[in-house]
Amino acid sequence: MTSPCHDIYIDFDCRSRINTRKAQEENIITHQNQFSTTDYLALGQVHVTTPLRTALDLTIHHHDEPIARRSVEQFLSAPSFSGCTVEAMHTYLEHKKYLPHRRKAQQALQQISQNIPTSHPMKV
Secondary structure (H helix, E strand, O other): OOOOOOOEEEEEEOOOOOOHHHHHHOOEEEEEEOOOOOOEEEEOOEEEEOHHHHHHHHHHHHOOOHHHHHHHHHHHHOHHHHOOOHHHHHHHHHHOOOOOOHHHHHHHHHHHHOOOOOOOOOOO
């Protein structure tokens, strides 16, 4: 018995060349992003986004999904481990040059921050 196919989400740098049509056929959801060198870490040959960038991507692209919100709450609840704070996320959202869904992400971050006991609710 085969298991059902689940979508896989992959962000890629806008300077990369990727066949998005082929990716969609393989149940891969892609987001084209512009990454700076502070957005990712190199683990050998693999580049992965930092916890801050991951939390931001979840807030930007999946702010309506409960599991994404819980994940962001967990990042924000352990800033000494994750490096994520409401203030850092707010600053990133405010100053990133091109960012789709900026206003919705800021609103979602404000709602999420209210559930973080060690943080003050963000004022927009």
